[in-house]
Amino acid sequence: MATNFSREEKIIFDEMIEGFEDSLVIAKEVTKFTPPGAQDMMRYGDKVWLPVPMIGSSYDGFDQTSNFDGLTETSVPVTVGFHKSSPKTLSSKNLRNEWALRQYADAAKQKLSSDINSALFDTAALGSVFIKRTTAPTGFDDVAVADTTFSRIGVTNNDRSLFLAASAYNSMASALAKPQTSGLTKTSTAYEKGYVGPISGFDTFKNDTAKTLAAATGGSTTVNGAGQYWEPKATSTGATGETENVDNRSQNLTISATTYANVKVGDAFTIAGVNSVNMITKQDTGQLQTFRVIGKPSAGVVTLWPPIISNGGSTIAGKELQNVTATPANGAAITWLNTTTAEQNPFFVRGAILLIPGSFAVDPEDGWNVMRATTSLGIGITYARQGNINDLSVKMRWDIDFGTANIQPQMTGNIMFGQA
Known part of the structure; x- marks a missing residue:
């Protein structure tokens, strides 16, 4: 036809x-x-x-007899x-x-x-790095926190983008535009066109769609059960012998929450005693790891990312992909971070x-x-x-x-x- x-x-x-x-x-x-x-x-x-x-x-010394292992792809x-x-x-x-x-x-x-x-x-707003700011947006200091957090955990300095809600973007432009008589090009552009531009290693953009995340209302919440860490592996083998790939971006965590029914996808939290580490050097950042709820597969269980890779199983893969300092203790307190309903401002590295x-x-x-x-x-x-x-x-x-x-x-x- x-x-x-x-x-x-x-x-x-x-x-x-x-x-x-x-x-x-x-x-x-x-x-x-x-x-x-x-x-x-x-x-x-x-x-x-x-x-x-x-x-x-990497390991110290010439004798590496006990350190050889296959690739975890x-x-x-x-x-x-x-x-x-x-x-x-x-x-x-x-x-x-x-x-x-x-x-x-x-x-x-x-x-x-x-x-x-x-x-x-x-997709980006559900990223696991959650920055909680108690004040209204002002500009450099806000973005610098994201920059510092990324750098601490070993994220590349290149191709970083931040998409700000119109209210946040304009607030930053307002702060940048003062005083209007400074004569600086960046100040004049902020005043005349409401343009912010690159800040602290991030290219910033005004997002024309405002999307909010409601405050977490799960109430008092703790980890329910010891030994809840993730052991990364490339594949798993079923009962009938078939092999399939494993997605290592998330894990299930059993919790005890005052109002579990109110826990929702998107909620951000930390776990007492579980700090983040630099993903390359494995050094303790001194800051609690932030997690996001991405699912609720069954009663009393949440799916979170990133997984808790503490190398509790003492494996090569666990060492290479370790992202936290410790496995959470039974009863460890969970602190919800999104405490007030507000607009979301996602940031990311291009390749992610x-x-x-x-x-x-x-x-x-x-x-x-x-x-x-x-x-x-x-x-x-x-x-x-x-x-x-x-x-x-x-x-x-x-x-x-x-x-x-x-x-x-x-x-x-x-x-x-x-x-x-």
Whole structure:
């Protein structure tokens, strides 16, 4: 079947693609992962495993007899889990209106690009590095805390991004703009355009979507049971002998909470006696490790990341991937950090957050007209239309398919201001 479109529609399509790319603010700061071909992804169920960079270990002396071991090649799963569509039905009267078609394309562009930015925001905002600020945002000091925290745990200084809620960004610009008569270019730009720019090693951006995290209301909470640490491994073997990959980004933790039902995904917390370590040197940072709740698999249990890798099993993998100083004691106090409902401000290192373009098949021979294009970020956009002989109307839709992934939660985080 021919894929015939009017000249106006083709122009609108091209303009939509161009503008779509410009709207992907967060997407431009993350890493694009190019998945296998469409046929392979179909076989894999739109899920693939990616290797995680290794962390080495070293020992003193010439005699290393007891220190030889195999490689622990860990990996993480990434999926194409989002399909977004913007459909409309236009009457034969509406089809005469080029302005309406253009407005529809602009609206679809705005919403679909927002869907990608929103998914990436949520992925990054759940990062395990949580910065609790008790005051309103002021500028350098706030971002410097994130910089210091990243540096303490050995996160690279390169390609760091921070997405601030409009209120936080403007507050920082306000502080930077004073005094307006200083004559400094950065001060004048902050005053005239509300622009903040790079701060303390982070490229900062104003996020146009405000997303809040509600205050934690789990009440008094403790660790329920000793010996709850994670022993990293590349694979596991099932009862019937099959081998499968293991996701080492998270673990389950049994807790005792006054109101367990109120514990929610996103809540941030520390555990008494469990400090973070530098992921390369393994030195104690002197600061409590921060964790995030990412699931509630059963009563009295939360899934958290990062996992508690204290090398309690005295293994090579446990030593190389160690991220805390100690295994939590039975009854260790859990302190909730998100104590006041507030807007979230995610930050991350580029390579930690992935955007995964998806694919799907739309064949014009099945009875519709189709136009397709792929942005420089790899996101495929499909525009399809089909007429209805009953009333001469036309159904139209714009579609995208994509996934997001946080492959290293300790290289992503969240700042929240005004916390009690």
